[in-house]
Amino acid sequence: MKYRYSRHLFVTSLFVFLFSCQFVFAQDIPTEPAAISAGEALFKANCKSCHRVKEKLVGPALAGIEGRAPSIQWIKDWIRNSSKVVASGDEYGNKIYNEYGKSQMTAFTSLKDDDIMNILAYVKDEANKKAEAPVAGPTTASAGSGDGVSSTYLDIILAGMIIILVLLLVILGLIVNALKKYLSQKELSEEDKEEVVSPYSLGSVVRSPGFIFIVVFLVAALGFKTLIDGLLTIGVQQGYQPKQPIAFSHKIHAGQFEIDCKYCHTGVMKGKQASIPSPNICMNCHVSIKSGTNTGEGEIAKIYKAVGFDPATSQYSGKTAPIEWVRIHNLPDLAYFNHSQHVNVGGIECQTCHGPIQEMDVVKQYSLLTMGWCISCHRTTDVSAKGNAYYDKLLEVHDKKTMKVEDIGGLECSKCHY
Amino acid sequence: MQTMRTVKTLIFSASAAVMLAGCTAGGNNPGREYAPNMYHSVAYEPMSQITDPDAGAWANSLEHGDRTGEYYNSNNYNPYKMNMRTPPAHTVKRNAQGWLPYRIARVPKDSIDIVVGNLKNPLDSSAAVLAAGKALYVSYCQHCHGAKGEGDGKVADKYAGVANLQGDTYRAMSEAHIFQVITNGAGLMQPHGSQISPEDRWKITKYVKALQKK
Numbered sequence: 001m002k003y004r005y006s007r008h009l010f011v012t013s014l015f016v017f018l019f020s021c022q023f024v025f026a027q028d029i030p031t032e033p034a035a036i037s038a039g040e041a042l043f044k045a046n047c048k049s050c051h052r053v054k055e056k057l058v059g060p061a062l063a064g065i066e067g068r069a070p071s072i073q074w075i076k077d078w079i080r081n082s083s084k085v086v087a088s089g090d091e092y093g094n095k096i097y098n099e100y101g102k103s104q105m106t107a108f109t110s111l112k113d114d115d116i117m118n119i120l121a122y123v124k125d126e127a128n129k130k131a132e133a134p135v136a137g138p139t140t141a142s143a144g145s146g147d148g149v150s151s152t153y154l155d156i157i158l159a160g161m162i163i164i165l166v167l168l169l170v171i172l173g174l175i176v177n178a179l180k181k182y183l184s185q186k187e188l189s190e191e192d193k194e195e196v197v198s199p200y201s202l203g204s205v206v207r208s209p210g211f212i213f214i215v216v217f218l219v220a221a222l223g224f225k226t227l228i229d230g231l232l233t234i235g236v237q238q239g240y241q242p243k244q245p246i247a248f249s250h251k252i253h254a255g256q257f258e259i260d261c262k263y264c265h266t267g268v269m270k271g272k273q274a275s276i277p278s279p280n281i282c283m284n285c286h287v288s289i290k291s292g293t294n295t296g297e298g299e300i301a302k303i304y305k306a307v308g309f310d311p312a313t314s315q316y317s318g319k320t321a322p323i324e325w326v327r328i329h330n331l332p333d334l335a336y337f338n339h340s341q342h343v344n345v346g347g348i349e350c351q352t353c354h355g356p357i358q359e360m361d362v363v364k365q366y367s368l369l370t371m372g373w374c375i376s377c378h379r380t381t382d383v384s385a386k387g388n389a390y391y392d393k394l395l396e397v398h399d400k401k402t403m404k405v406e407d408i409g410g411l412e413c414s415k416c417h418y
Numbered sequence: 419m420q421t422m423r424t425v426k427t428l429i430f431s432a433s434a435a436v437m438l439a440g441c442t443a444g445g446n447n448p449g450r451e452y453a454p455n456m457y458h459s460v461a462y463e464p465m466s467q468i469t470d471p472d473a474g475a476w477a478n479s480l481e482h483g484d485r486t487g488e489y490y491n492s493n494n495y496n497p498y499k500m501n502m503r504t505p506p507a508h509t510v511k512r513n514a515q516g517w518l519p520y521r522i523a524r525v526p527k528d529s530i531d532i533v534v535g536n537l538k539n540p541l542d543s544s545a546a547v548l549a550a551g552k553a554l555y556v557s558y559c560q561h562c563h564g565a566k567g568e569g570d571g572k573v574a575d576k577y578a579g580v581a582n583l584q585g586d587t588y589r590a591m592s593e594a595h596i597f598q599v600i601t602n603g604a605g606l607m608q609p610h611g612s613q614i615s616p617e618d619r620w621k622i623t624k625y626v627k628a629l630q631k632k
Contacts, residue, residue, distance in 0.1 A: 258571075
């Protein structure tokens with residue numbers, strides 16, 4: 001009886017042992033690719049916003065977490081409800097909590113045991129990967145200036161060719177003169193003499209009234225055209241491209257990163273001015289992006305100076321100073337213009353008037369901004385009547401399908417001048 | 419004599435043309451202004467500022483002993499003589515709905531709890547609200563959070579830690595919670611309350627919720 005009992009005990013303990021072994025095995029981080037890829041998807045969906053495998057972000061880097069944390073079970077508890085772990089007085093939990101500025105990790109109650117193990121599998125796999133050579137980033141940034149350089153080269157080549165041609169002409173003239181001199185010393189037949197001493201010398205052609213008229217006409221016409229062109233540029237600032245206090249590139253922000261114009265120019269839908277963004281909008285990203293593509297840290301440091309931000313400690317000092325941007329577009333006070341009327345109501349793209357801003361490293365005035373320019377657009381542009389009941393009725397009453405801006409008073413003097 | 423006069427005239431008009439060509443704008447040169455008094459506002463210009471008191475003194479129409487130049491445009495009573503000012507403290511912005519300003523600040527821990535229980539989106543889920551919300555999402559959120567909210571916008575390449583709004587945690591978030599985060603930021607996200615009006619934030623919230631159901 002005693003024997004049987006002990007044997008029973010033995011079997012039971014064996015079972016318990018085996019079971020516990022199995023339990024330990026279950027706690028082991030899976031290594032099969034399926035688990036890793038499942039973990040990767042979960043990581044990207046749930047963890048990526050605060051954690052990286054090898055870098056510290058909002059939360060700690062997760063590489064080596066299975067060795068650092070007290071146990072796998074602790075990790076599971078922490079992920080599901082970290083505040084409970086902290087509240088229980090857990091030593092490691094409180095240490096982490098204090099280290100990361102007492103900010104609480106979001107509770108992921110929906111993650112099952114297997115999910116967490118898969119995530120850990122992904123983290124372990126990713127941590128064991130050798131640091132790959134960093135992929136060369138986009139190096140096309142400097143390519144933009146290529147056009148300008150090549151056009152200057154073309155000009156230089158053209159000027160060089162013209163100089164060479166003129167020199168050739170001079171040399172040829174000299175040769176002709178020398179030959180003439182040489183031939184005049186020789187005795188020639190009557191026919192040859194006629195050939196050499198032509199009645200039309202250069203001097204006689206230049207002094208002829210016909211030639212003088214042509215030259216005077218050409219010079220006068222050219223001068224007149226330059227004069228008219230010059231007069232027409234008075235009061236037109238098209239092409240004005242001033243150097244700004246911060247070398248902000250629209251090409252990078254609006255082009256490469258596809259940030260909507262309205263994100264920064266917040267006034268454009270609501271008011272007269274599109275508004276120049278206040279530096280707190282710059283800080284939405286540059287609080288952590290501290291080095292730029294074009295200029296490294298130099299230009300971004302100017303934002304930090306303006307808002308009184310110390311990039312080393314990520315603290316604001318409270319000492320601020322304005323950034324003195326140079327205004328580019330400036331309508332004279334005699335004309336009224338409202339951005340919201342055009343962008344919000346009219347649905348016009350910013351690029352229609354401001355040109356390909358998303359390709360400009362330095363912004364320039366793209367359009368004429370003259371009255372003729374306004375008027376020609378008001379004559380050719382259809383009123384955006386879509387989804388506007390007022391315009392629907394107006395079109396119905398006037399028995400029209402579309403209406404140009406001029407049809408609804410877009411050419412009235414007092415619309416813009418009052 | 420005749421030719422000399424012609425030559426003189428030609429030289430004169432050529433130099434006039436060259437001088438006029440210098441009026442063309444380009445680079446740092448804004449070009450010559452026609453009626454400069456009209457380009458340089460007498461009233462404070464919110465978007466430009468000229469601090470030199472003698473700027474445009476030649477264009478003054480009246481002579482006064484202590485008058486500043488015609489182009490001078492700065493407010494002497496403001497810091498840095500700025501023309502624009504931040505709104506005074508404790509003032510309320512008017513809005514069409516008569517909503518009071520949103521004042522729950524970013525206090526770690528508590529703010530979200532306070533908001534989640536007590537705040538409700540005052541807007542309905544009508545098509546118009548969702549369409550407006552989508553347009554606002556494209557302007558203010560898409561470059562980081564991506565068109566589908568998966569945290570894969572272009573900026574997310576450079577700005578690490580953009581939330582994937584399709585994650586379970588974010589799907590489970592209440593509208594009030596999202597509103598609070600847009601307003602005051604959370605984690606790495608910076609506050610956007612200064613850029614987006616409360617009504618627009620509620621519209622975005624509605625759209626994000628609709629996006630998560632897709």
